[in-house]
Amino acid sequence: xxxxTEILSPDKKQKLHFYDSIxxxxxxxxxxxxxxxxxxxxxxxxxxIWTLGYKGRITSWSDNSNYxxxxxxxxxxxxxxxxTKTKRFSVVVFSNVWxxxxxxxxxxxxxxxxxxxxxxxxxxxxxxxxHFTKPQNLTLKFSNLKWFSVDRLENFKKIxxxxxxxxxxxxxxGWREFKGVLPQTTELIVWELKQFAKYGDKxxxxxxxxxxxxxxxxxxxxxxxxxxxxxxxx
Numbered sequence: 103x104x105x106x107t108e109i110l111s112p113d114k115k116q117k118l119h120f121y122d123s124i125x126x127x128x129x130x131x132x133x134x135x136x137x138x139x140x141x142x143x144x145x146x147x148x149x150x151i152w153t154l155g156y157k158g159r160i161t162s163w164s165d166n167s168n169y170x171x172x173x174x175x176x177x178x179x180x181x182x183x184x185x186t187k188t189k190r191f192s193v194v195v196f197s198n199v200w201x202x203x204x205x206x207x208x209x210x211x212x213x214x215x216x217x218x219x220x221x222x223x224x225x226x227x228x229x230x231x232x233h234f235t236k237p238q239n240l241t242l243k244f245s246n247l248k249w250f251s252v253d254r255l256e257n258f259k260k261i262x263x264x265x266x267x268x269x270x271x272x273x274x275x276g277w278r279e280f281k282g283v284l285p286q287t288t289e290l291i292v293w294e295l296k297q298f299a300k301y302g303d304k305x306x307x308x309x310x311x312x313x314x315x316x317x318x319x320x321x322x323x324x325x326x327x328x329x330x331x332x333x334x335x336x
Contacts, residue, residue, distance in 0.1 A: 111167040115140050116186060118161060118170065120153070130200070131155060132175045137184065146189075151258055152176040154200055162206040169244070171206045173199050177259045183211055185249065192247040195267040202270060213240045213270060220272050227282035229294045230301035234272035277301055285309075288333045293322040305335050 109118045116139055123133040132152035138145040154160055154175040163170045171183045179199040183192045183206070194211065196202060201219035205212045215236050222231040250261060284303050285295065292313065298306035313320060313329045320329060327333070 109161050109163075111163050111170070111186075112165055113167040116167060118172075130175070135172070137170075137186075139186070146252060146255075148182075148255060148258075150177065151182070151255070153182075160203070162204055164206045164208045166208045168208065169206050169211075171204045171211055173202065173204065175200065178262045180262075180265075181211065181213065183244070183247070184252075185244075188249075189252045190249040191252060191255070192244075192249045193261055193265055194242060194247070195262060195265045196270060197267065198271065209245070210241055210243045213242070213268075215270055215272060225278050225281070229282075229297040230280040231278050231297075233275040233278050235275060237270055237273055240268060240270050284335070286335045288327040288330060289325055291323055292320045292326055292329070295326045296322075309333065 107120050109120070111117070116137065119136045119138065120133045121135070123131055125131050132154055134148070135151075135153050136145055136147045152175055153172045155173065160173045161170065162172075168187050169183060169185055171181050174180050174182050174193075178195065179197060180193040180195045181199065181202075181204050183194070185191070194204075194213065196213075201216050203214045203216050205214070217236065220234050220236060222234060225231055248265065254261065280301060285298055285306055288295075288309055290298075295306055295310055295313070299310040309326060309330060313326060316329055
């Protein structure tokens with residue numbers, strides 16, 4: 103992709119420039135970016151650092167224009183926060199940054215688990231589902247973060263080992279009560295069989311044990327009967 107885009111700070115005195123977006127895998131887009139102070143024309147390129155989202159979609163500026171944040175997908179997963187006044191940066195490391203959203207304020211960053219990324223949000227009558235809810239937003243004061251001079255951007259990857267990794271995942275509230283029909287034959291796909299076995303259905307556990315005795319790496323989307331033959335529930 104050759105399209106570029108620019109996002110101005112709230113005071114219109116700075117801009118973020120996004121360019122050379124690529125899609126390294128389906129559903130994931132990353133972009134190169136730079137930051138320019140429009141008053142003194144100073145420009146900083148974040149070489150070797152790629153932001154998630156096409157054309158800066160996940161950018162957040164503080165209202166006073168002193169900070170901006172971006173989610174980073176390469177060389178490691180984190181939120182990058184830049185102090186535009188002191189020309190320093192900080193990072194907040196997560197293993198699942200692509201399902202998180204961040205909002206920059208004048209004195210803190212607030213990180214939220216995206217609502218649309220919560221797994222199994224609805225009950226399914228074909229197989230059991232677990233009930234997950236959103237975790238509480240994580241708020242970090244800028245004064246409590248570790249900051250580095252922009253000169254350290256050249257060795258950005260080395261920063262990862264110096265930073266605490268945070269965890270923000272959906273809260274697992276256990277299995278919903280399954281209101282559908284338990285497997286009556288082995289004509290269900292292996293993935294569904296595994297869900298029923300995890301749910302605690304004894305017949306599914308028996309079929310799964312029989313299947314795993316034949317292969318430890320079954321195709322999850324093939325029918326169970328392809329591996330252990332057609333069987334009826336006992």
